[in-house]
Amino acid sequence: MHKEAAIREPLILGDKSYHDITVDVVGPIENKAPKAWYLLITISSIIAVWGLGCVVYLISTGIGTWGLNKTVGWAWDITNFVWWVGIGHAGTLISAVLLLFRQKWRMAINRSAEAMTIFAVMMAALFPGIHMGRIWLAYWVLPLPNQFGSLWVNFNSPLLWDVFAISTYFSVSLVFWYIGLIPDFATIRDRMTNPTAKKIYGILSFGWSGKAKNWTRFEEVSLVLAGLATPLVFSVHSIVSMDFATSVIPGWHTTIFPPYFVSGAVFSGFAMVLTLLLIMRKVMKLENYITIKHVEYMNIVIIVTGSIVGVAYLTELFISWYSGVEYESYAFINRFSGPYAWSYWCMMTCNVISPQLFWFKKIRTNLTATFILSIVVNIGMWFERFVIIVTSLHRDYVPSSWSMFYPTWVDIGVFVGTIGIFFTLFLLFARFFPVLALNELKTILKSSGEKYKNEDH
Amino acid sequence: MNFVFSNKAKVLSYVLIAIGVITIIAGYFLESHETHHTRWWTNLMINGFYFLAISLGALFFYALHFATETAWAVMLRRVIEAVYSFIPIASVVLVIVFIGATMHWNHIYHWMDNTILHEFVVESTMDSDHPVYFDSVEDAEAAGQAVMANPDYDHIIANKTAYLNVPFFWIRTLIYLGAFIWFARWFRKRSLREDEEGGTALHFKGYKRAAVYLVIFAVFSSTLSWDWIMSIDTHWFSTLFGWYVFSGMWVSAMNIITILTLYLISKGYLKDINSSHLHDMGKWVFALSFLWSYLWFSQFLLIWYSDIPEEVTYFITRIEHYKVPFFGMFIINFAIPMVMFMSRDAKRNPGFLIAIGTIIFIGHFIDTYMLITPGTMFEHWHFGWMEIGFFVGFTGLFINRVLTALTKAPLQPQKSPYLDESLHHSI
Numbered sequence: 001m002h003k004e005a006a007i008r009e010p011l012i013l014g015d016k017s018y019h020d021i022t023v024d025v026v027g028p029i030e031n032k033a034p035k036a037w038y039l040l041i042t043i044s045s046i047i048a049v050w051g052l053g054c055v056v057y058l059i060s061t062g063i064g065t066w067g068l069n070k071t072v073g074w075a076w077d078i079t080n081f082v083w084w085v086g087i088g089h090a091g092t093l094i095s096a097v098l099l100l101f102r103q104k105w106r107m108a109i110n111r112s113a114e115a116m117t118i119f120a121v122m123m124a125a126l127f128p129g130i131h132m133g134r135i136w137l138a139y140w141v142l143p144l145p146n147q148f149g150s151l152w153v154n155f156n157s158p159l160l161w162d163v164f165a166i167s168t169y170f171s172v173s174l175v176f177w178y179i180g181l182i183p184d185f186a187t188i189r190d191r192m193t194n195p196t197a198k199k200i201y202g203i204l205s206f207g208w209s210g211k212a213k214n215w216t217r218f219e220e221v222s223l224v225l226a227g228l229a230t231p232l233v234f235s236v237h238s239i240v241s242m243d244f245a246t247s248v249i250p251g252w253h254t255t256i257f258p259p260y261f262v263s264g265a266v267f268s269g270f271a272m273v274l275t276l277l278l279i280m281r282k283v284m285k286l287e288n289y290i291t292i293k294h295v296e297y298m299n300i301v302i303i304v305t306g307s308i309v310g311v312a313y314l315t316e317l318f319i320s321w322y323s324g325v326e327y328e329s330y331a332f333i334n335r336f337s338g339p340y341a342w343s344y345w346c347m348m349t350c351n352v353i354s355p356q357l358f359w360f361k362k363i364r365t366n367l368t369a370t371f372i373l374s375i376v377v378n379i380g381m382w383f384e385r386f387v388i389i390v391t392s393l394h395r396d397y398v399p400s401s402w403s404m405f406y407p408t409w410v411d412i413g414v415f416v417g418t419i420g421i422f423f424t425l426f427l428l429f430a431r432f433f434p435v436l437a438l439n440e441l442k443t444i445l446k447s448s449g450e451k452y453k454n455e456d457h
Numbered sequence: 458m459n460f461v462f463s464n465k466a467k468v469l470s471y472v473l474i475a476i477g478v479i480t481i482i483a484g485y486f487l488e489s490h491e492t493h494h495t496r497w498w499t500n501l502m503i504n505g506f507y508f509l510a511i512s513l514g515a516l517f518f519y520a521l522h523f524a525t526e527t528a529w530a531v532m533l534r535r536v537i538e539a540v541y542s543f544i545p546i547a548s549v550v551l552v553i554v555f556i557g558a559t560m561h562w563n564h565i566y567h568w569m570d571n572t573i574l575h576e577f578v579v580e581s582t583m584d585s586d587h588p589v590y591f592d593s594v595e596d597a598e599a600a601g602q603a604v605m606a607n608p609d610y611d612h613i614i615a616n617k618t619a620y621l622n623v624p625f626f627w628i629r630t631l632i633y634l635g636a637f638i639w640f641a642r643w644f645r646k647r648s649l650r651e652d653e654e655g656g657t658a659l660h661f662k663g664y665k666r667a668a669v670y671l672v673i674f675a676v677f678s679s680t681l682s683w684d685w686i687m688s689i690d691t692h693w694f695s696t697l698f699g700w701y702v703f704s705g706m707w708v709s710a711m712n713i714i715t716i717l718t719l720y721l722i723s724k725g726y727l728k729d730i731n732s733s734h735l736h737d738m739g740k741w742v743f744a745l746s747f748l749w750s751y752l753w754f755s756q757f758l759l760i761w762y763s764d765i766p767e768e769v770t771y772f773i774t775r776i777e778h779y780k781v782p783f784f785g786m787f788i789i790n791f792a793i794p795m796v797m798f799m800s801r802d803a804k805r806n807p808g809f810l811i812a813i814g815t816i817i818f819i820g821h822f823i824d825t826y827m828l829i830t831p832g833t834m835f836e837h838w839h840f841g842w843m844e845i846g847f848f849v850g851f852t853g854l855f856i857n858r859v860l861t862a863l864t865k866a867p868l869q870p871q872k873s874p875y876l877d878e879s880l881h882h883s884i
Contacts, residue, residue, distance in 0.1 A: 002881060002883055003877055003878055003880075003881035004878060005528055005874055005875045005878040006874070007657060007660070007875065008526070100740075102884070231747070234751060238751075242758075242759070245759050246758075246759060246763060248765055253759070253763050253765070254696045254697075255695045255696050255697035255698075255755060255756045255759045256695075256697045257755075257759070258697075258751075258755040259697070259700055259751075259752060259755065307672065307675065308675070311675055311676065311679065312696075315679060315696050315699065319694050319695075319696045322620060322683075322694055323694040323767070324612075324613045324616045324617065324692075325767065
């Protein structure tokens with residue numbers, strides 16, 4: 001029999017019954033949306049529409065509308081791509097890796113983190129897509145038979161590995177998320193009075209009946225998917241890092257990239273989860289489920305991954321000197337003292353120094369401080385990719401090819417637009433989907449609920 | 458209940474130690490003088506480092522289970538403490554190797570060789586035992602010496618002397634070893650005190666200290682790998698190297714902890730360890746084998762793919778001259794745990810865990826061999842009686858010391874806030 005130590009803090013606060021959990025989670029779907037939701041979705045969809053407009057302009061006019069030049073052939077496009085893919089890491093880490101580690105606190109956050117993952121990966125996929133120029137030929141990235149008139153893809157290219165890695169990751173994340181939703185959709189179906197809504201949720205729940213047999217299969221498939229998804233958490237960002245690290249460009253080619261990108265991805269993913277959840281728990285009154293302890297755990301993940309990233313930065317810097325390769329050394333000297341030094345130091349401050357504040361319990365359990373720092377981390381992680389990509393490129397081997405990168409309004413517009421699309425999707429999710437894994441939460445109520453914990457039973 | 462080191466096990470450990478001692482003595486005298494006993498010193502280094510790596514991995518996991526509030530592993534605390542009790546002994550072995558290197562009894566560290574670090578040499582002293590070197594012509598003129606360009610000068614290594622120099626190397630080494638030994642003793646003392654006092658205050662002290670240790674080890678595990686191992690191939694560099702070596706430490710430690718626990722269970726101890734504990738241990742060995750393979754592959758793939766001469770030379774040496782151990786140990790350490798530990802039942806089967814664990818134990822020994830030997834022996838490598846004898850001897854010493862450490866405290870922690878949860882572990 002399972003026995004939870006008294007020393008562990010409760011994960012569900014207050015005097016909650018099984019029914020209360022259902023009401024607290026499904027309530028917001030059944031009731032009318034608050035004004036704040038309408039306000040937020042209006043703002044974010046306006047930004048989204050602006051972003052889509054920029055995409056249309058970009059595709060109809062050409063990549064020349066971006067600020068790229070002969071030397072800096074990759075800049076904001078790939079920075080945004082890597083940034084979004086990184087954010088998309090937290091969901092699967094929480095649902096798969098934390099499931100394997102039996103971290104029960106994941107149950108309050110996994111649903112929204114997985115949704116966020118899916119939306120973030122969609123935003124990421126947009127960038128290579130629109131970068132192709134002729135987006136209507138996007139299917140050429142797949143190894144199609146030559147009858148289609150295309151060229152056979154280059155299997156030696158990490159860009160192709162990316163296609164496979166990201167599409168696999170996206171599919172598995174989607175399936176994982178959906179499987180988890182099935183019992184919760186069934187709960188909503190059973191409560192719906194509106195016949196159309198009941199029908200829709202009925203279809204979505206695949207006829208779930210809540211029998212023991214259903215639950216056994218649910219748990220089995222969750223474990224299998226967790227086992228499959230865990231290597232994917234590593235593979236996706238490792239392969240993204242290989243887009244750079246397989247090259248021979250100083251500052252890009254370094255062996256630490258795969259694990260260090262993975263760690264950075266988890267770091268930024270958790271920061272985005274915090275940004276979203278801190279607002280959501282307030283607006284949807286979920287403070288009893290997403291407790292201060294949950295926030296603290298996430299902040300600890302941020303310290304750990306942020307410090308790993310910090311160690312990686314310093315390792316790269318040290319080895320660039322130790323290697324004795326003058327190009328390698330210069331790439332790093334240029335990073336911290338060249339014309340883009342401001343972005344390097346911005347990255348260092350946001351990613352390495354600021355998370356260390358979470359060593360203080362007062363700060364890591366303070367919601368305002370956490371919210372601010374979560375945004376700081378996201379800014380820092382954007383700059384990390386910008387630093388890696390632009391500073392390594394802009395001073396080419398031949399000084400006559402040295403140049404700077406300046407973003408145009410289209411660069412900025414597309415990036416801001418993806419933030420708008422992302423938030424629009426997330427707000428829709430929060431309105432129509434159960435934002436907490438309510439049936440899974442019920443399984444820990446008796447062992448980790450504040451009222452039941454430490455009672456003799 | 459306390460563990461009793463049976464006579465049979467003692468005798469076995471002494472036999473293994475005796476084989477080791479004979480090999481060490483015979484090896485020293487049988488190896489020809491012309492090679493400067495390189496093979497002998499290399500073996501000492503491999504074994505010193507491998508068993509230190511196992512103990513450090515154990516200390517790391519100990520701190521990790523504290524900092525992550527892992528309950529199930531509480532039952533394993535005494536076993537882990539026994540494994541990391543080997544840190545001081547392995548440290549002494551490494552210190553002997555480093556003294557040997559400093560005194561030029563061995564040439565494991567090419568960068569300790571004074572002849573390659575200076576650009577100029579006084580012509581008349583060149584063929585003497587103690588040539589006089591200068592770093593610039595001006596210095597030589599000031600000293601009134603006529604110099605010529607030093608034919609052995611290696612500017613790449615000379616540029617590294619700000620980091621790779623004997624005093625700084627020793628300072629770092631002593632700081633690492635001192636920190637490890639100090640933390641290991643502190644955790645052990647805390648653990649024994651908790652047996653008597655109980656309560657949560659001592660537990661939280663351990664929790665905090667564990668977090669501090671993890672930070673320290675995060676830095677030291679990388680830097681010690683550069684200092685002790687990567688600098689053997691002095692020209693070569695890889696940013697991933699530290700993490701790769703660290704993952705090897707961790708998987709080797711989990712493997713040994715599992716084997717040792719199973720040995721104790723087979724002798725009738727640790728009765729409260731159930732199949733769920735075993736399953737979790739098996740999962741760690743399985744998962745960490747993947748982590749190790751992932752890092753090995755990341756380093757290999759990126760260097761092989763880019764094919765930059767100063768980097769790829771490392772793998773060219775290994776592939777051209779060490780093909781069998783190089784790829785063989787990757788297959789042993791990756792494919793065997795992957796295939797064998799995939800199923801749930803395998804991870805709960807003691808015989809299976811021990812059999813595969815033994816193979817992995819040897820596999821990671823060969824990994825350590827591959828980290829060190831190509832940089833010291835180049836293409837003139839051997840894997841024969843000396844390698845086996847050293848390894849057997851050190852394994853005997855390790856068994857002897859770890860089992861002795863186990864006798865000194867109750868095998869099961871008496872009081873920990875997580876003890877009850879660990880006793881009821883069920884997955």
